[in-house]
Amino acid sequence: MxxxxxxxxxxxxxxxxxxxxxxxxxxxxxxxxxxxxxxxxxxxxxxxxxxxxxxxxxxxxxxxxxxxxxxxxxxxxxxxxxxxxxxxxYGIDIPDEHVDGDDERTKKREGVYHALKYAGLFFYRHLKENEDAAKARDYLKRRGYDHSIIKKFGLGYAPANSQLLKEATREGIPEEYLAEADLVKPSNRGDGFYDTFRDRLMFPIFNPSGKVIAFAGRILDEDKKAAKYVNSSQTIVYNKSEVVYGVNFSKNEIRKEGEVILVEGYTDVITMHQHGIKNVVASSGTSLTSGQINILQRYGKRIVMIYDADSAGQKAMERGMNIALEEGMEVFLMELPDGEDPDSFVKQFGGESFLDYKRKHAEDFVTFSIHKAEKEGRMESPGDRTAAIRSVLESIALIPEELERQVYVQHLHQQTQKYRKGSDRELFQVLDKILAEKKSQRKFRKRDKQSGPNAPVPHTIGDFSPEPEWSGDSKPVPKKKPHYEKEIIRLMLSYGEKMIKFIGHNVAEDHFEDEELKEFYNDIIVRHVNEEEISVQHYSNREKPYPGLVGDIMLERYSVSEKHAKRTGSEVKRDRNPFKTAKYSMKPLRLHFLERKRRDVTERLKQVSGEEKSKLIKTITKLQQEITRIQKISADELFEDPEFLKSDDTSNFTGKFEYKMKGEN
CATH class of the missing domain: 3.90.580.10 (Zinc finger, CHC2-type domain)
Known part of the structure; x- marks a missing residue:
């Protein structure tokens, strides 16, 4: 361990x-x-x-x-x-002994990662050493790739026979993990497995932190009747719709530039890196998806899209443009001269020429779309002109921010004024109509999803129905931990022994509703009894879920800026009197505990009769009386000042929690 x-x-x-x-x-x-x-x-x-x-x-x-x-x-x-x-x-040596994972799925994922890492090294070694890899080495040499770029991107060669399967199993990697990683496939004859990639130039695909998660294999014999590229299938570590090729190499440069260049092919990315253009990625041979855009958004807001000039490339560009706009990115597009792709252009003219060309020819999506329509003759007839302008407005309608939509409509007005001779009012009217249509479509789609025979009937007030708590794509909002329960833990962590004594005297573990916070409270009390360390640092370094809970408890969403405090000379303290803060947190804690207890007894009341029922009714009456008393009384009156705290120490508390025991000097 x-x-x-x-x-x-x-x-x-x-x-x-x-x-x-x-x-x-x-x-x-x-x-x-x-x-x-x-x-x-x-x-x-x-x-x-x-x-x-x-x-x-x-x-x-x-x-x-x-x-x-x-x-x-x-x-x-x-x-x-x-x-x-x-x-x-970070280059830290750890023991090689087996360490159990959390569950079978976790073990499987770790096994798959290990198999993929082994395969990456296997392919790279065979590119360097295997005689059959000479054609792969010749191909890379013709591409102009030197040793450093081959090593950086981990390029490799998959032998023609099933050598990976043989060597990996000999090294102790189970066939199960190789199959789960899509490195091997079951034989149609039912007598074992064979290598997925054979006699191909291999491109490892990495996640943002640099782990191998998949491969793409390129054919080397162009005359051979086979797919040019074979890509890893979807696995438990690889979702192609959420992977961007090269992002692990490019992320820092994207941050630095505030811009990402999106190209189509693996070799485009590699060639541009070799020529010093490093804020570039590819969509891994798939149509651009919102998942891929979300990854790129983490590093930069602006995207420059470069696609091939053929019809398929143009359609892909338009689809990708709309997805990027919908996800809130600033979209620019660029076409290279006829017959050129990023790989060939950079090789012929160099990296600086590419950047200069980009500065002059990359256009925002509105300008690009109108110029493209002009080149194709779609701004000549009134019908085509209307369709072209409406198409741009439909793209603008995808932008989530209203201000950005307004700016782009005004920009469209400037770009098309010579064709329309009007104001931007008509454009805004059409945009409003498109937005209304989209809203109506979403409403109908939502209604269709809910209109099955067993669908619940939503509660409505007038013509309105309540909005769901969560409108994001990933998951519903988790139940929030009660603020007053988090405050109790915060005070105990922040102010130490005397605060723990005070709270522990008034609070029991069953007062907590949240199970994790209840366990946190218990752990603090046990450590207090055993005279062990209790601090933010200690729990930040503990096992799950303590570090996450510390973050949830100790970090505030809004706080007064340090710069403002220095500038004004003011100092805002969260707990002018921690003792009083504790009282005002313990009151709702106790109140909610009694209310839960009353509800539980009320539920039990439905299932009993006779003498037991009479006892429960008396219990409910007592609970209600106590609830009413607590509601009416102030927190200061509800909890007595502890004997070990002196009132003169607490009345104007502004610094470190240093209350003294009675009798102390």
Whole structure:
């Protein structure tokens, strides 16, 4: 097993800002960082990383945790694999002994990752050493790829026979994991497996943190009747609609430039990297999806799309443009000269010429669409002109932000004024009509989904029905933990022994409704009795779910800016009197506990009779009397000041919690 000291070494070494930065474009904010949450779709950043505590928290969906839980969530692995992944990244040696995963699915994912990593090294080694790989090496040489770029992108060669299967099983990798990774397939004869990739140039596909998750294999014999590319099928670690080729190499440059260049092919990406253009990715041989756009949004807001000039490429460009607009990206498009693709253009003219060409010819989607319609003669007849303008308005209607829509409509007005001779009013009228049509379509689609024979009838008031709690794509909003329960834990963590004594004297574990917070409270009490450390740092370094809970409890959604405090000379404190804060948190805690107890007794009342029923009625009466008393009395009156706190110490509390025991000097 990996020792606790080794876990702490990994935790202390791993930079949570760097790790989260693999997936989220972070911006400095006060003592922490903020960005768009990777756990749900959002347009306004609500995801906070606090490096001093080593934790993250999203105030939109509630997700929180530490560096380990983030890796587990992003890569879909268990705790042991997250440890190993971070150890590998930061060069920390860990024991080779087997470590049990959380469950069978986690073990399978880890086994698949291991099989893919082994395959990547296997293909790379065979490209370098196998005699049969000479044609692959010649192909790469003709492409102009040097050793460094081949190594960087992990290019390889898959032998013609099923050699991967033989060597991997000899190394102890089970056939099950090789099959789950789509590295081998079952024989039609039912007598075992064979390699998925044979006699092909191999392109590993990586996730944002640099793990191999799939492969693409290119044929080397052009005369052979076979598909030019064979791609990995969907697996438990690879969803092609949510993968962007090259993003692991490009993410930092995309952040730096604030812009991503989207091309079609793997070789386009590699060639451009070799010529110094590094903010470039490809859509992995698939039509662009919203999942891929969401990945790119983490690193930059602006996208420049370059597609082939053939009809298929143009249709793909239009579809991709609309998806990117709908996801809130700033979209530019560019066509290269006839017969050129990014790979050939950069090889012929160089990286600087490409960047210069992009500066001159990349156009925002409105300008590009109108210029394209002009070139194709679609702005000549009134009917074609109307259709072209309406098509652009339909794209504008996809933009989520109203202000951006207004700006683009005015821009469209300027681009088409010579054809229309009118104002932008007519364009806004058409846009409003398109938006109304889209809203109506969404309403009907929603109604159709709910109109099955067993569909529930929604509760309505007048013509309105209540909106669902969650409108995002990923998952419903989890039940929020009661604020007053989190405050109790926060105070105990923040103010130490005397606060724990005070709260422990007035609060029992069954007062907590949230199970995780109840366990947190119990753990604090046990550690207090045993005179063990109780601190934010301790629980940030503990096992799941404590780091996530610490983030949820200790981080505030809104706080006074440090710059403002320095500028004004003011200091805003959250707890001017922590003792009083505790009272005002314990009151609703006790009140809700009694209300839950009353509801439970009321439910039991329905199932009993006779003497037992009479007892329960008396219990309900007493509970209601106590609830009424608590509702009427102030928190200060409800809880007596503890004997070990002196009133003169607490009345103007502004600093460290240093109440003294009676009799202390």
């Amino acid at each position: 990996i020792t606790d000291s080794k876990k702490e070494e990994i935790r202390e070494t791993a930079d949570i800002v760097e790790i989260v930065g693999d997936y989220v474009k972070l911006k400095k904010s006060g003592t922490g960082f903020v960005g768009l949450c990777p756990f749900h779709n959002e347009k306004t950043p609500s995801f906070h990383v606090t490096p001093s505590m080593g934790i993250y928290k999203c105030f939109g969906c509630g997700e929180s945790g530490d560096v380990f839980s983030f890796v587990m969530a992003m890569e879909g692995v268990g705790f042991p694999e997250a440890l190993k992944s971070l150890a590998d990244r």
